Amino acid sequence: MAQRTENTQPIENYALIGDHQTAALVGRNGSMDWLCLPRFDSAACFAALVGSHENGHWLLAPKGEGDCTHRAYRTDSLVLDSVWETPGGTVRVTDFMPQRDKAPDVVRIVECLDGEVTMHSTLRLRFDYGSIVPWMRKVDGHRVAVAGPDAVWLRSEPEVPSWGEKFSTHAEFSLTAGEKVAFVLTWYPSHKKHPHLIDPYEALEESLADWRAWVGQCAYEGPYREVVVRSLITLKALTYAPTGGIVAAPTTSLPETPGGVRNWDYRYCWLRDSTLTLGAMIAAGYLDEARAWRDWLLRAVAGDPSTLQIMYGLGGERRIPEFEVPWLSGYDGAAPVRVGNDAAHQLQLDVYGEVIDSLYLADRAGLPAKHHAWQLQLKLMEYLEKTWQQPDEGLWEVRGPRRQFVHSKVMAWVAADRTVRAMEATPELGGDVARWRRMRDAIHAEVCEKGYDPVRNTFTQSYGSQGLDAALLLIPRAGFLPPDDPRVLGTIEAVRDELGAEGGLLLRYSPGQGEVDGLPGEEGAFLVCSFWLADALHLAGRTKEAEALFRQLLSYTNDVGLLAEEYDVRTGRQLGNFPQAFSHIGLVGTALGLSGRGGSAGPGAAR
Numbered sequence: 001m002a003q004r005t006e007n008t009q010p011i012e013n014y015a016l017i018g019d020h021q022t023a024a025l026v027g028r029n030g031s032m033d034w035l036c037l038p039r040f041d042s043a044a045c046f047a048a049l050v051g052s053h054e055n056g057h058w059l060l061a062p063k064g065e066g067d068c069t070h071r072a073y074r075t076d077s078l079v080l081d082s083v084w085e086t087p088g089g090t091v092r093v094t095d096f097m098p099q100r101d102k103a104p105d106v107v108r109i110v111e112c113l114d115g116e117v118t119m120h121s122t123l124r125l126r127f128d129y130g131s132i133v134p135w136m137r138k139v140d141g142h143r144v145a146v147a148g149p150d151a152v153w154l155r156s157e158p159e160v161p162s163w164g165e166k167f168s169t170h171a172e173f174s175l176t177a178g179e180k181v182a183f184v185l186t187w188y189p190s191h192k193k194h195p196h197l198i199d200p201y202e203a204l205e206e207s208l209a210d211w212r213a214w215v216g217q218c219a220y221e222g223p224y225r226e227v228v229v230r231s232l233i234t235l236k237a238l239t240y241a242p243t244g245g246i247v248a249a250p251t252t253s254l255p256e257t258p259g260g261v262r263n264w265d266y267r268y269c270w271l272r273d274s275t276l277t278l279g280a281m282i283a284a285g286y287l288d289e290a291r292a293w294r295d296w297l298l299r300a301v302a303g304d305p306s307t308l309q310i311m312y313g314l315g316g317e318r319r320i321p322e323f324e325v326p327w328l329s330g331y332d333g334a335a336p337v338r339v340g341n342d343a344a345h346q347l348q349l350d351v352y353g354e355v356i357d358s359l360y361l362a363d364r365a366g367l368p369a370k371h372h373a374w375q376l377q378l379k380l381m382e383y384l385e386k387t388w389q390q391p392d393e394g395l396w397e398v399r400g401p402r403r404q405f406v407h408s409k410v411m412a413w414v415a416a417d418r419t420v421r422a423m424e425a426t427p428e429l430g431g432d433v434a435r436w437r438r439m440r441d442a443i444h445a446e447v448c449e450k451g452y453d454p455v456r457n458t459f460t461q462s463y464g465s466q467g468l469d470a471a472l473l474l475i476p477r478a479g480f481l482p483p484d485d486p487r488v489l490g491t492i493e494a495v496r497d498e499l500g501a502e503g504g505l506l507l508r509y510s511p512g513q514g515e516v517d518g519l520p521g522e523e524g525a526f527l528v529c530s531f532w533l534a535d536a537l538h539l540a541g542r543t544k545e546a547e548a549l550f551r552q553l554l555s556y557t558n559d560v561g562l563l564a565e566e567y568d569v570r571t572g573r574q575l576g577n578f579p580q581a582f583s584h585i586g587l588v589g590t591a592l593g594l595s596g597r598g599g600s601a602g603p604g605a606a607r
């Protein structure tokens with residue numbers, strides 16, 4: 001039975017900060033409710049997001065006040081300013097995580113802008129997903145929390161009065177206009193003596209400069225620049241810098257159904273989500289990320305192509321077993337909270353197409369060729385040649401029986417098509433191009449015969465099924481059929497009719513398909529699907545409708561431009577893990593497409 005927790009605030013109330021190795025979520029009330037240290041996939045030491053305050057959080061806000069009056073990221077950065085206008089005065093809290101030097105730091109700078117404000121801080125550290133209360137001691141003006149392998153050091157400049165109570169550290173202090181206090185929280189391995197101390201104000205300037213230099217490389221100058229840049233910053237923040245791996249989201253178990261069980265851990269690198277992120281990055285002119293990701297891929301998938309996984313850990317780890325965390329009550333009571341993801345071992349044939357398409361896009365964008373990337377591609381093709389006719393779990397990772405998903409087959413076609421194109425463009429690659437042309441033609445013929453319903457004039461979710469799938473909207477972007485092909489136009493209409501949720505957004509597949517996905521409960525509109533609809537409409541020449549839908553989707557971003565996986569129009573609430581790469585990939589792709597830049601956040605879209 002779902003138990004509401006006292007701290008639940010809407011998912012869209014959160015903002016993201018991060019240091020390219022992990023991330024934290026800060027609510028409008030000044031409470032940092034999610035933080036995993038030292039990596040995205042480490043155990044959380046603030047897990048209130050999916051539990052209660054007793055599972056760890058850090059509140060820093062004016063005493064007795066609720067949510068901030070307004071907040072925003074500083075221009076072109078991931079530095080967050082939250083401002084409270086209180087009866088006594090105005091105060092700003094600036095939250096960020098500096099580019100990592102030796103250890104992860106969270107910096108929170110409090111500055112009184114006018115009048116006088118009394119601030120309150122409550123720090124509850126709970127290691128191992130909110131379960132372990134650390135031992136606290138004071139060392140050289142720091143509060144140090146230690147449990148097992150983890151140590152967290154907290155200091156403030158200047159030092160403010162603090163005290164321990166009920167396994168929490170509290171501080172209270174008053175500031176008048178112009179006065180500042182900076183808090184620095186640093187994680188360090190507990191067996192080491194002392195973390196390197198950063199200067200919070202220098203770190204702020206450096207963080208701003210780093211982000212702005214990165215944004216300065218953005219090649220997109222169109223009408224949607226502001227939202228595109230915010231999405232690119234978000235995608236960059238989801239990239240694990242040491243290896244180039246990209247997480248699907250920094251959270252686990254934010255529910256797809258309020259109070260439901262569709263709660264998954266997204267802190268891993270899906271080949272699908274990562275390649276689509278890469279497409280968005282490349283289209284916006286970011287090649288370094290493409291290079292880093294390609295190198296990550298080559299390391300992660302090394303070995304027999306039959307052992308290719310659809311997702312890996314940040315460093316390419318293969319074992320990410322799924323388990324439930326029973327002591328966490330779940331976001332707003334939505335249990336279970338899961339860690340790890342068993343979908344890692346599913347067969348999802350679409351990833352071959354996505355990976356090969358991203359290698360093709362990187363090559364076309366001018367990334368220097370790598371011999372073993374081509375060797376890998378050929379190995380993947382040899383494997384796909386033997387497997388493409390098998391049923392699979394598909395891109396939605398259904399937990400019901402395997403099916404002949406049409407989208408999977410279309411993506412197998414993409415794999416063959418891009419291989420043929422690469423060989424045609426670079427004959428020196430050698431090899432038997434006729435073999436891959438035959439495979440490409442065979443897939444095309446089978447999909448048009450078995451995956452298309454001539455009576456309803458639509459492609460179907462799987463061969464012979466009555467159900468539809470929003471991923472079918474990718475058919476024209478993949479180049480499988482022209483955007484004005486009657487079968488594509490019929491599919492757009494059928495998908496809209498069948499999968500349209502309130503407000504014209506799309507569900508990802510037909511409702512009531514518990515027997516397909518093997519899960520109870522319904523879910524909200526899956527945001528990336530609605531971006532795909534806008535793309536399909538635009539490609540079909542219905543640009544006005546596409547723009548209207550895009551503007552509507554933009555209205556669902558939260559006050560700092562972030563999107564979760566899903567949206568429930570009835571309640572006006574975001575749902576699912578947050579912020580999710582998929583949704584931001586969709587946003588960038590559609591914005592670029594509508595600006596005539598050929599959005600590249602989907603298979604083949606940059607062609």
Ligand SMILES: OC[C@H]1O[C@H](O[C@H]2O[C@H](CO)[C@@H](O)[C@H](O)[C@H]2O)[C@H](O)[C@@H](O)[C@@H]1O
Binds near residue numbers: 248270341342582
């Ligand atoms: O709906 C069931 C599945 O939900 C998750 O998968 C979804 O998220 C992935 C990461 O963004 C995405 O690649 C996939 O297309 C989505 O369906 C979850 O990770 C799965 O374990 C679960 O079966």
